[in-house]
Amino acid sequence: xxxxxxxEKLNIxxxxxxxxSMSGRRISQVDRAIADIxxxxxxxxxxxTNVDFFLTxxxxxxxxxxxxxxxxxxxxxxxxxxxxxGGYSNLHCAYEKLGEIMKKESKGGIMPDFGGPAPIIxxxxxxxxxxxxYKKRLEEISEIPWFKAALRYGIAIELDDKRTVKVxxxxxxxxxxxxxxxxxxxxxxxxxxxVLTASKVKSSGSNVAxxxxxxxxxxxxxxxxxxxxDVESSGW
Amino acid sequence: MVKMYYAFNRTKVGYAHLREKKPCQDxxxxxxxxxxxxxxxCDGHGGAKYIRSDKGSQAAxxxxxxVFYGLGSSFFSGxxxxxxxxxxxxxxxxxxxxxxxRSLSDKPIRKRELAGLSEEEADSIRFxxxxxxxxxxxxxxxxxxxxxxxxxxxxxALGVKKGELIQIFDNSDDxxxxxxxxxxxxxxxxxxxxxxxxxxxxxxxxxxSDGLSSPYQSYDNFHKSFIRxxxxxxxxxxxxxxxxxxxxxLAAELGTGDDVSLAFLLKKRAKARHYR
Numbered sequence: 330x331x332x333x334x335x336x337e338k339l340n341i342x343x344x345x346x347x348x349x350s351m352s353g354r355r356i357s358q359v360d361r362a363i364a365d366i367x368x369x370x371x372x373x374x375x376x377x378t379n380v381d382f383f384l385t386x387x388x389x390x391x392x393x394x395x396x397x398x399x400x401x402x403x404x405x406x407x408x409x410x411x412x413x414x415g416g417y418s419n420l421h422c423a424y425e426k427l428g429e430i431m432k433k434e435s436k437g438g439i440m441p442d443f444g445g446p447a448p449i450i451x452x453x454x455x456x457x458x459x460x461x462x463y464k465k466r467l468e469e470i471s472e473i474p475w476f477k478a479a480l481r482y483g484i485a486i487e488l489d490d491k492r493t494v495k496v497x498x499x500x501x502x503x504x505x506x507x508x509x510x511x512x513x514x515x516x517x518x519x520x521x522x523x524v525l526t527a528s529k530v531k532s533s534g535s536n537v538a539x540x541x542x543x544x545x546x547x548x549x550x551x552x553x554x555x556x557x558x559d560v561e562s563s564g565w
Numbered sequence: 566m567v568k569m570y571y572a573f574n575r576t577k578v579g580y581a582h583l584r585e586k587k588p589c590q591d592x593x594x595x596x597x598x599x600x601x602x603x604x605x606x607c608d609g610h611g612g613a614k615y616i617r618s619d620k621g622s623q624a625a626x627x628x629x630x631x632v633f634y635g636l637g638s639s640f641f642s643g644x645x646x647x648x649x650x651x652x653x654x655x656x657x658x659x660x661x662x663x664x665x666x667r668s669l670s671d672k673p674i675r676k677r678e679l680a681g682l683s684e685e686e687a688d689s690i691r692f693x694x695x696x697x698x699x700x701x702x703x704x705x706x707x708x709x710x711x712x713x714x715x716x717x718x719x720x721x722a723l724g725v726k727k728g729e730l731i732q733i734f735d736n737s738d739d740x741x742x743x744x745x746x747x748x749x750x751x752x753x754x755x756x757x758x759x760x761x762x763x764x765x766x767x768x769x770x771x772x773x774s775d776g777l778s779s780p781y782q783s784y785d786n787f788h789k790s791f792i793r794x795x796x797x798x799x800x801x802x803x804x805x806x807x808x809x810x811x812x813x814x815l816a817a818e819l820g821t822g823d824d825v826s827l828a829f830l831l832k833k834r835a836k837a838r839h840y841r
Binding site: 436445474 | 741742775786
C-alpha cells in the first residue's frame with residue numbers, strides 16, 4: 330500500500346520555436362541548455378526528497394509536436410538528440426499542444442490528480458508568430474486552471490520587436506516575466522537560470538504552502554531576477 | 566436498531582509541521598447513532614497568513630456536524646433536490662460563519678499573532694479577520710436511504726461501490742497548483758458543492774485531506790494502492806487498524822510532510838471480495 334507512494338511531480342514544459350530562423354547558433358544553445366538542465370536536475374532529484382522532475386518539449390514550426398511523441402518524461406529517462414529547424418513559426422499549434430496536456434492525468438493530461446506544484450512553462454521565440462490564430466488559442470488555454478497557476482517565462486531571442494514582445498507578455502500574463510536575450514550566445518545560460526532556479530524554489534516545501542495564494546511563483550520570480558542579473562553582469 | 570455503517574476518522578500532524586512547530590491544521594470527526602452516520606474532514610490552509618487555520622478546520626468540521634445532525638430524513642422527502650442542496654450549503658456556511666465569529670469574539674486576534682506576517686498579509690487579516698481561519702471542508706452523512714456529501718476546496722470526497730472508485734464531484738475546473746477554494750472566501754457559497762445520492766448506489770464515502778492523497782498523485786494509483794486494500798482490510802478484519810496505521814505512517818514519514826486526515830463511511834455489509 331505504501332510502495333506506490335511517489336514524490337510530488339514537477340512538470341517543466343518548453344515551447345521551442347523551431348522555425349528556420351532558429352537554426353544555427355540559436356538552436357545549438359537550446360540543445361546545450363537542455364543537456365545541462367537534464368544533467369543537473371537528475372542529480373538534484375536524487376538529493377531532493379520533495380519532488381521528481383518531468384520534462385516535456387514542444388518544438389513548433391509549421392506544426393507542433395511533443396518531442397519523441399512523449400509527454401512528461403521523467404528527467405532521468407529523457408532522450409534528447411537535438412531539434413531540426415525549418416518552416417514558419419506557428420505558435421497557435423504549440424498552444425494547442427499545450428492545451429492537450431494541461432489537464433489532470435485522469436482527464437488525459439500530465440498534471441497530477443492530487444496536489445503538486447504548479448508547472449514551469451518557457452516559451453522561446455526569435456520572431457513574430459505566423460497568422461493571428463495564436464491569440465484565440467491563448468485565450469482558450471488561459472481558462473485552464475493549471476495554465477493559470479503555472480510559472481510562465483517568455484524568452485525573446487535577439488529581437489527588438491515590440492509586437493513579438495507583446496505576444497510573449499500576453500503568454501506570461503501576471504504569472505511570470507519576459508526576458509530579452511540580446512545575444513544568442515547567452516541563451517543557454519538564461520534558459521538554465523530560469524529552469525533551475527524555478528525548479529529549486531518549487532521543490533522546496535511546496536506541499537505545506539497550500540492556500541489561496543501563489544506566493545511561491547512570486548518568490549521564484551524574485552530569485553530568477555537576481556540570478557539573471559548575475560548572468561548579465563558576467564558578460565551579457 | 567443495528568448500525569449499518571462503519572464511521573471512521575483519524576488525523577495526524579505531518580512531519581514538516583512538527584519540524585516547523587506548526588499546529589495540526591487538519592481536523593476530522595465522526596459520529597454515529599442508530600439513525601445516522603456522519604464524517605467530516607477539513608484542512609486548514611498552510612500559508613503564513615492563515616494564522617488560525619487550525620481553528621478554521623475545527624469550525625468547518627463542527628459546522629457540518631451540527632447541520633447534518635439537525636437534519637431529519639423528512640428534510641429530503643417531497644422537496645426539489647436542488648433546493649435541498651442549496652439549503653444545506655447555506656446552512657453549513659451560516660453555521661461556519663457563526664462559529665468563526667464566536668471564536669473571534671471569545672478570543673480577538675492579537676498583535677502578536679500577526680507578528681510574523683508581512684504588512685500586506687497583516688492588513689488583509691485586519692480587513693477581514695475570518696480569512697485567518699481559511700480552510701477546506703468535506704463532510705458526508707448516511708441517513709435513511711440517502712447519503713449527503715458536501716465539499717469545498719482540494720480535500721477529496723470519493724465514493725466506492727463494488728470495488729470501483731466514484732469521483733463524487735468533478736473538480737477538474739478547480740484552481741490548481743497549491744491554490745484552493747476556501748470557506749474563508751466571500752463567495753464560498755458559489756464554490757461549495759452538495760449532492761444527495763441514494764445510499765444503495767454506494768458502498769461508502771471516503772474523505773481525505775491532500776496530505777493523504779497527494780503522495781499517490783493519481784486517482785488510479787490512490788484507488789489501487791490505498792482505497793481498495795484499505796476497504797478490504799476494514800471489511801475483513803472488522804477493525805480500523807490498517808487505516809490507523811497508514812494515516813500515522815504517512816504523517817510521520819512517508820507523505821509530503823503535510824497533516825494527514827482520513828474519514829469514511831462504509832457499509833458493514835459491503836463485500837470484501839470486490840476490493841481485492
